[in-house]
Amino acid sequence: MRIIPISLPTPFYIGPVNVYLIAEDPxxxxxxxxxxxxxxEALREGLxxxxxxxxxxxxxxxxxxxxxxxxxxxxLRDEAKDAEVLVHNWETGHRMGRLEHARHxxxxxxxxxxxxxxxxxxxxxxGVRRYADSFEDHExxxxxxxxxxxxxxxxxxxxxxxxxxxxxxxxxxxADRTVIAGDCILxxxxxxxxxxxxxxxxxxxxxxxxxxxxxLARLRTFAPTLVHGGHGAPVNDYEELFNxxxxxxxxxxxxxxxxxPKAGASAWDVSRALxxxxxxxxxxxxxxxxxxxxxxxxxxxxxxxxMSNGREVYRQLAAN
Ligand SMILES: [Zn+2]
Ligand SMILES: [Zn+2]
Numbered sequence: 510m511r512i513i514p515i516s517l518p519t520p521f522y523i524g525p526v527n528v529y530l531i532a533e534d535p536x537x538x539x540x541x542x543x544x545x546x547x548x549x550e551a552l553r554e555g556l557x558x559x560x561x562x563x564x565x566x567x568x569x570x571x572x573x574x575x576x577x578x579x580x581x582x583x584x585l586r587d588e589a590k591d592a593e594v595l596v597h598n599w600e601t602g603h604r605m606g607r608l609e610h611a612r613h614x615x616x617x618x619x620x621x622x623x624x625x626x627x628x629x630x631x632x633x634x635x636g637v638r639r640y641a642d643s644f645e646d647h648e649x650x651x652x653x654x655x656x657x658x659x660x661x662x663x664x665x666x667x668x669x670x671x672x673x674x675x676x677x678x679x680x681x682x683x684a685d686r687t688v689i690a691g692d693c694i695l696x697x698x699x700x701x702x703x704x705x706x707x708x709x710x711x712x713x714x715x716x717x718x719x720x721x722x723x724x725l726a727r728l729r730t731f732a733p734t735l736v737h738g739g740h741g742a743p744v745n746d747y748e749e750l751f752n753x754x755x756x757x758x759x760x761x762x763x764x765x766x767x768x769x770p771k772a773g774a775s776a777w778d779v780s781r782a783l784x785x786x787x788x789x790x791x792x793x794x795x796x797x798x799x800x801x802x803x804x805x806x807x808x809x810x811x812x813x814x815x816m817s818n819g820r821e822v823y824r825q826l827a828a829n
Contacts, residue, residue, distance in 0.1 A: 510663040512687065514737060515555030517542035519577045520640065522790070523740050526577045528552065529689050532559055533660040535567035539680065539689055540739070543580035543640040552581065563588045570658065571596040572691025572739060573677040576640040583642035594649040595658075597669060599708040600676025612706045616714050620704070620800050621775020621820045630793045652678050665689070670728060672721025673700040675708045679724075681731050688731065692739040693724060694750065699757050701794050702801035718758070718801040719808060725751055758802075765802040766811055766825075773815075773822040776800040 513530040520543065531537040542548035556562065566589040571579045574596060586592045610631060617627045654669035658680065665680040670693045679690040692700050702717030728736075729751055736744040744750050768774070768782045780792070780799035787795045803823050806812045813824045 510660055510682065512682070512689065512737065513555075513559060514743075515552060517548040517551045517555075518545070519543050519548065520545060521577055521637075523577065525740065527737065527739055527741075528555075528578075529737060530556065530559060530561070531660065531665070532561070533662055535660065536561065536565050537568040537570060537658065537660070538566050538585070539570045540572055540578040540691065541569060541581035541585055543577045544584065544642060545580070545640065549581060549584075564590070566592050568592060568658070569594045570652065570680070571600070572679070572689070572693075573597075573674045574600045574641075575674065575692065576637055578691065578739060580641035583644060583648075586648075594644065595652050596649050597652045597676035597678050599669075599671065600674060612711050613704075615712070616704055616706060616800075617796070618819060619714075619821050620796055621777035621822075622796055623777070626777075626792060629789050633790055633793065652676075654678075668727065668731075670724035671715075672702055672717055672724045674703055675705055675715050675717075675720075677724075679728060681728075681733075683731070686731055686734045688728060688733045688736045690728065690736050690738055693721075693728070694736045694738045694744060694747075696738060696741045696744050696750070699754055701797055703794070704797040704800050714800070714804070716804055716808070717797075718805045722755075722758070725754060761798075762802050762806055762811075765799060766806055769803075769812060769823050769825055771825060773817075773824040775820050775822060776803050779803060779823070 511532040513532055514527050516525045516527055519526050526542055528542055529539040542552055563585055569582050569586055569592055582594055586594050652667050656667050657664040665682055668679045668681055670677050670679045673692045677691055677693050679688055679693055681688050702721050705715045707713040707715045733747040736747055768779050776799045777796055780795040783799055784795040807814050813826055814821050
């Protein structure tokens with residue numbers, strides 16, 4: 510079973526995205542790139558190098574439903590006639606073009622984001638949304654944790670690795686411990702735990718960073734020898750990356766705790782102190798990062814949180 514990476518351009522700050530062709534029956538594409546002419550052409554060029562046409566694709570598997578990964582899924586599926594599209598159930602309720610603004614808005618209000626900033630984030634999201642087609646529930650099949658994607662020769666184990674998004678999945682070829690990890694593992698940067706409603710109870714937010722730590726540990730149990738991420742070069746030394754990520758997360762947590770003043774602060778206040786230079790586009794990611802770390806610190810008993818006028822205010826513990 511050959512795993513062939515194809516790099517596609519994106520209009521996003523992160524740069525090119527990696528999609529993976531599994532050149533084995535049934536011919537499978539893991540992620541698709543964004544819905545742009547440039548990505549579509551680069552994908553076709555990559556397939557041509559392998560003497561494959563879009564019409565040959567039988568299965569489109571999505572690591573997660575961010576636009577840079579899922580954008581072309583619907584048009585490729587339509588072109589490949591009866592290709593099936595697979596994505597984890599937790600990814601679809603508020604993604605795939607059906608983001609529930611009201612739910613997200615509630616989360617942002619609770620995090621202390623001012624109304625004008627929420628409006629700017631909504632406009633930014635509207636801009637990003639055009640890079641992906643939406644799907645209805647009946648249009649995709651579910652990726653289930655621990656199930657296998659079977660091929661004539663070999664299989665990929667589906668491993669649900671939530672954190673970056675609730676429904677993020679990785680795929681493990683156990684024979685040689687190769688992993689395709691989407692945005693769960695990126696060689697150069699620690700993936701952002703994106704602020705999301707909890708798929709089980711959308712009135713709550715998803716404990717993204719706590720879940721992410723579990724996902725990192727879970728992938729470690731496979732003792733990966735090679736990890737293909739959603740962006741950038743593959744990772745050969747998972748142990749090094751794992752320890753580096755944990756260190757970075759702990760350092761960021763300590764910084765976030767330090768930034769909570771005696772009088773208390775919202776996640777928004779902390780995000781502005783953490784990333785004072787951030788422009789509009791990245792303020793949503795900045796507040797995601799702050800919320801994720803504050804949540805984790807609070808669940809570990811390192812900070813207190815209370816509601817004040819519909820907003821969460823974090824405080825230092827009395828003993829600190
Ligand atoms: Zn992503
Ligand atoms: Zn990505």
